[in-house]
Amino acid sequence: MGKKEKSEKKISRRKFFVLGSVGTIGVLAIGTYVFRGSIRRVIANQVNSAEPPYMGNTDTPTIWFEILPDNSVMLYSPKVEMGQGVFTGLAQIAAEELEIPVSQIKVTHAPSISGNMDEFATGGSTSISSLWQPVRELAATMREMIKIEAAKKLEANIIDLTLANGIISNGNQSISYAETVKDKKNWEIPDTPTLKDVKSYKLVGKPIPRVDLHDKVFGTPIFGMDAKMPDMLYGAVVRPSAIDATLVGVHIVEAEKMPGVVKVVKENDFVGVVANSLLEAENAKKAIETNWKSEKFWQTSDIEAMVEVGKGKPFVIQKEGNVEKLFEDDKGIVISEFKSPIGAHAQLEPNGALAHVEADKVTVIISTQVVKITRDEIAERLGMDKEKVNIVPTFLGGGFGRRLHTPNGMQAAVLSKAVGKPVKCFFTRKEEFQNDTFRPPTHHVLKAKLSENGMIEGIEHNVSSGDVAFGSPMLPSFAEPILGADLGAWRGGMIQYGKIPNFQAISWRVKLPFATSWWRSLGLLANTFAIESFMDELSIKAKKDPVQFRLDQIQDDKRGIRLKKVIRAVAKKAGYVDEVINGRAMGFAASTDANTPCAQVVEVSITNDKIKVHKVTCAMDPGIIINPDQVRAQCEGAIIMGMSASIFEKMEVVDGELTPTIYGPYQMALMKDAPKEIDVVLLQNDDKPDAVGEPPLGPIGAAVANAVFRLTGKRIRTMPLQFALNNHKSA
Template sequence: MTLVKTFNGRRSFLKATALAGGGMMIGFSWLPSCQSDSNADLTLPKEWFDLNGFLKIGDNGLITIMSPNPEGGQNVKTSMPMIVAEELDVDWEKVVVEQAPLDTKLYTRQFIGGSQAIRQGWHGLRMAGATARHMLKQAAAQAWQVPETEITTAEGVLLHEKSGRSAGYGEMAAAAARIPVPKEVPLKDTKEFKLVGTSRKNVDGKKIVTGQALFGMDYHRPGMLIAMIVHPPAFGMKLKSFDDQSARKMPGIRDIFTIKALQDEYERQYFDTCTFTDLVAVVGETTWEVLNAKKALVVEWELFTAYTESKLTPGGKQTVRFPAGLENSSEHILQMEKEAAKPGKVRRKDGEPEAVFKLPARVIERTYTAPFLAHNCMEPMNFFAHVTADKAELAGPLQKPEYTEKTLSARLGLPLEKIDIQMTRLGGGYGRRSYAHWLVEAALISQKMNAPVKLIYTREDDMTSGIYRPAYHAHYRAALDAENNLIAFQVKAGGIPESPLYADRFPAGAVDHYLAEDWAIESNITVGSFRAPRSNFMAVAEQSFLDEVAEAAGKDPIEFRLELLKKAKNHPVGKNNDYDPDRYAGVLELLKEKSNWEEEIPGIYRGVSAYFCHNSYVAQVLDLVMEQGKPKVAKVTCVVDCGIVVNPDAARNLTEGAIVDGIGNAMYGSMTFRQGEPEMNNFDKYRLIRMEEAPGAIDVHFVKSDIDPTGLGEPAFPPVFGALANALYKATGKRHYHQPFIGNGLAG
C-alpha cells in the first residue's frame, strides 16, 4: 500500500459537494450515445452523488466514471475508467462510462498524443478512485460508529466484518459526498489489482456495431447548416479571387464567402499549424448541395511570397520560414542528397569518430529515404460550431482540446469560459487531429452565418490540406575492426522541413566512437505529428542498417544487438542515453523464445527489429513467405514492454493495428508533389494496406511488469518497418533503402 498526496489542489479532488451544485454533470450529455452501452440494462438511479470530477455514484450503486481524454481508437474510454474502478473497488459490470467534456479546471492533460494518456493519467485516475473509496469508508465508519481501518471493500460493497454490517456504495454515497476530501489516500498494491490486467470489452462496442451516432460527422442540431471549404490546389499558392455567380444560385446554398482562419499577427501555439489560412467557405442546407456548389465555384489562385510564422513551442519561441515556389518531389530528392553531403549540425559526439573512420577498418555506409505521408483518418476532418455574440459551442473529434480552446479564444476574442468544447469519438487521429484549424474554420463560418454549422472536409480536402509526415533522409556509417567489433557509428539525418534525428538513442551509448548530426530543408509543405513522429523513420533506417552491419560482422542480428546492449549496460559510453539496456535486451530475449528464432523453417524468411520510443520497448520478428513470386507477411511475433498492461486484449488489438498500419505505410505509403500539387487526393491514388496484404497472424506478448504503464499507441508502429525491410532482404536478396518498398521511393 502506498500513501499518496491528493492531487495538486485541482478542483477535481476538492470537496465533492462544491461540485455537486455546480452543474458539472449537466451539459455534457449532448447525445445519449456518449454513454457506454455495456450496461444499458441497468436501472438508472434516482439520484447521483458526485464524489469528485471523475466519478459519481447513484443511490442504487450504479457508478458513472468520466473518461477525461478523447477516444480515437486507443481504447482510453475503456481503459482509463478501468483504472478508476480498480481503486474504487467496484464491479465493472455496474460502471457506466461517459466522455467528459473539455474542462481544464477539473482535469489535467485532456489530450491524446505521444502515447501518453494512460502513462500521464495513471496517477490521477488511481487517486480519483482511491479518494472516493476512502470517503465511502469514512461515511460507513461514521454511520456504524466503528474505526475506519476495520472497514473493507469489495465490488462496491462496504463491510465491517466484526459486526457483520455491510452496505452498498449507493447507500453511503450521499454521506460520502459530505466527507472532506482526505489529504492523503492509500493506493492499492499493484499485486492486489483485480480489474486492471484483465481484458474488458470496448465500452462503445455495441454502439459502433449498430451504427449509432458517435462521431463528429454524425453530430446534428436542428437548423444546422453544412459548410465546406475550398483551399488552394497547391502548396505555394494562395487565394486571389473567386466568382460565385452560378454557385450562389444553386439549390440549398445559403452563402459563399471567404474566411481567414488565423490572423497574420497572431502568435501561434505549438499545434496551430494551418496550411491555407485564406479559404472560401460554401454554406448550404445539405451536403450534396454544398458539394455541387463547391464544384461550380470559379476560384483564382496566385503564388505567395515567402513568409515567416512565429510559433510558441515547448522548446521556446520558434520562427518558421515558408519559402515561395511550387515544389516537386523529384527535386526534393536532389535537395536532400545535396544537403546530406554537407557537414550537419553535430548533436552528439563520443570519442573520435572522424579519426576512427580513417583507420583501416571495414566501413559500411548506407542511405535511407522516406516520402511525405498523409494521415488518412477514415473520418475526414470535420467539426460542429455554434457561435453567438457571447458564446461558442463546439463538438467534434480533436486530439488537443486544451490547446485548441486557447486558439479559438484568441481568434474569436471570447474568454475561455465562454467556449464549450464537446469531444466526440475520433474516427482516427494518428496525430492529424492535433492541428484543429478546422475547428476554428467551423467557428468562423458559424459566426458569419449566425447559425449552427457543421464543417465537413471532403476526402480530397482532407488529403491535400497538408500537415503531413515530413520527407526524410538518413545516412549511416559503421566501422568494424578485424574482430568484427563495431568500433564507430555515425548517423546524419535530415528532412523536409524537419530533422528526424534522436541523437541519444541506441546504439548511442554502446559504441566508443559515435557521431550524430542533422540538417533540415525549408519547405512550404506543412507537416505535423504522425504516429510515432520521427521514430517512424529512424526505426526503419537504424534497424535496417544494424541488420546489414550484423551481417557484415557475421553475427546473428539479435545476438549482435544484445552484445551492444550489454556494453551499453556495463560500460556505457557518453551521457544521456535515453533507453534502459536491460528492458531493451529483455524484449529481444523474450522475442527469441516466442518466435523460435533459432529454428530455421524452409520457405520462411525472417526479419528482426527492436525499437524504443514513447517510453516503451518493442521487438518484432516478421515472417515472410513468397507466394507466386510475391512476398506475403505470414506472421509477426511481437514483444512489448510497456509496464503494467491495463486492458490486455485491447492492448493486443492496438498493437496488431500498429503492425498492420506500419507494414502498410512501409510498403505503400507515399504522398508526392508536382508543381506544389499533391499527386494523391483520394484512395484510388493513395494506397492504404488492405486485408489481403495484412499478416496472416500477429502474436503479441507483453513483458510481465509492475512498472507504471508507459505508452502503447505508437511504440509498436516504427519497428515493424525495419522488420519488414530485413525480411524482404532475406526473401529477395535485395535490401530496401527507400520507402515505399513497393515503389521507387520518393519519386513514387
C-alpha cells in the first residue's frame, strides 16, 4: 500500500486542543512574570493533573497503517516498546475499529523518515493514554478509506458493505483488504467517522497474549545491540571516570598504532576510535592518553551537604490556607526529615547505536525513547537536513528514562562520517554506570499540626533535589524561568489530602556536579516515601488506624473519590491489620500519579536484621483497561523495581568518581528478595485509559518502611532501607 500523495482533512477537535494548549502556555509564560508565585502554582497544578495529548501526525492514516499482501495489517508505532507492552495495547485498540482480530495485526517501530514521530517521547506513562483517542480515530478512518475503495471495486453502495476479519462483503461478493488496496497510491481520506461505543468493544479489556512474545522467546534480533550492517566497523568513545571532568589534553599517537585501528577521531567534545572489531576498538581507546580537569575532588558527603532543605531558592508549588500562620505557634508541631540516595538506572542493555552516514542520507539504528530529538541532534551536528536523517528505533533492553538522552547516537554518526562506513558504538558496563543520568538524591522536611480530634490542621512538605527535567532535551530552555521548580523533582511531592485546611509544598532546586535526570516515576518514589511515612507517623500520634486516618483527610472530589476507592479496595483485599502477627507486620501507603491512584499493603518480616517482603497487595485505578494482564505485569514490575530501589540501591561518590560500576557491588533486589505473592486489584473509575507504568512505583518504599516501624519501633527515614536499618539511621 503506497502513501497518499494528496489529501484534505478537516482539523479535528483534538488537534485544535493541542494548538490551543500552546497558546495557553504562552499566556501563562507572560503572566508568570506579573503574578509569578500564583501563576507558577497554577502551572504546577496543571502539570500535576495534566494528560499530555499526542503531538505527532494524526491526520495521515497511511503513515500509521499498511495493508500487507497476506491481508495482515502493519501498525507503525511512534511509541517505543521497552517491555511495557505498548505494542499489544495499541494492536488491541486498532483492531477494534479495523474490524480484524489482534492476530491479524503486526506492530513495528515507525522510522523517523516515515513522518510518524512523537513530538514528546516514550515516557511519562503516556503511551496508551495519549494514543487511545488518536489510534481509534486513525483506525476508524483507515477502515472507511478501505470501504470507499472496496465499494468502487465491487460496484456497490458503501452502506451495504460489511466487514469482518479483513474481508469486505456485499451479499455474495467479497474482497479482502489486501485485494482492495493493491497498488493504491492516491487515497481519499474522509472526515473522522463516528467511533464505536466502547461498551461494544470485544478486544479492549481482554487479556490478549503479547504480540512481541514470539520474538523475545526465540531471540529474534530486535534490540539495539543486535543491529548489524554490511561492512560494519566498531567504535569506542573515551568517557571520564570522574564527575565534573573536562577533557583538556589528548595524545593519540600510540592508539593509532594499535592493531585493527581504522581511525582515531578527535572532536572538540569527545575522542573516539574506529576499528575492525569491538575488542580492537576498546584496546585502542585504552591507549589514548587523556588529561581530565575537575574543579573538586568530590565525595558523597559533599553531595549530601548540597542537597539540603533551606539551601538555594524555594518555590512554592502548592498552597491552600495559611500554614505559615498556623505554625507561628510551634506548640504541637511534628517535624520529620527523610532522605533518598543517588540512584542508577542499571538497565540491562547499555546505551549505543549503529550509524551509517552517506553523502545524501544518514541511517541510525538505536535504542531511544526520543526519536525526534535524536534525529534533530544528529542532523544539527552533521549539518544535514532533518528529513535526510532516518532514526530506526529498536526494542529497548530497559529504558526507565535512561534513553531520553542519546548523545551516543550523535557520536556514532560522527565516527561513521569520519570513516565512510557503518560504525557500531556502545557504552561498556562501567561507562554506563559512571556516565548515567542519575536519579538525584533528595532531602525532605515535613511539618504538621494535629487538632484535638486527631485531624491534620496543617501540613508542609519541603523537598530539596537535584534536577530531573531541567537541562533535559525534552524540556525547552524557556521552561526553567517560567516553572522555577523542576517539575520532575517534585512529582509526587504535592499533598493529596485535600480536606486538610492548611497545606503547602515547597521545592528547593539544587545544581549538582554530575548529570541527573529522568528516572522511572521521577520524584514519585522519594516524595511518596517521605509523605506517606510521615502520614503513618501522624496516624500513630493521633492514635488512629492508618488507613482510616488517610481516608478522613481525603476530599470528596473526583480525584479524591478514586483514591478512596483504591485505599478501601487494597485494605479489604489484604485484610489489613495494624498489629504484628507471628513476626510479620503490614505497612500501608498510597499515592496518585498522573491521575492514577494506587494504594499498597505489604507484609514484612525481619530475620537476622534483613528485611523480607512476603506479599504485596496493590490496588490501582488506571481508568479503562486495555489489557488486564499487561496492567498487572506493569504493576508487578514497578513494585519489584521500587522495592529494589527503596530497600537496596545506592550510588556513592568516592574520590571524585561515582561507584559502584558493575552489578553485584551495586546491590539490587535478587529473585530471593522478590515477594512470594503480588496480588493486584484493578478498578476502572474513569472513562479513558490513564497512566499505568509508573504509578505503582510510588507507595512501595513507604509501605515497607511503615511495616518495618511496626516490627522494630524504629522509624527509618533514609533510603535504602536495608542500609539504614543496618546502620541504625532511625529516630
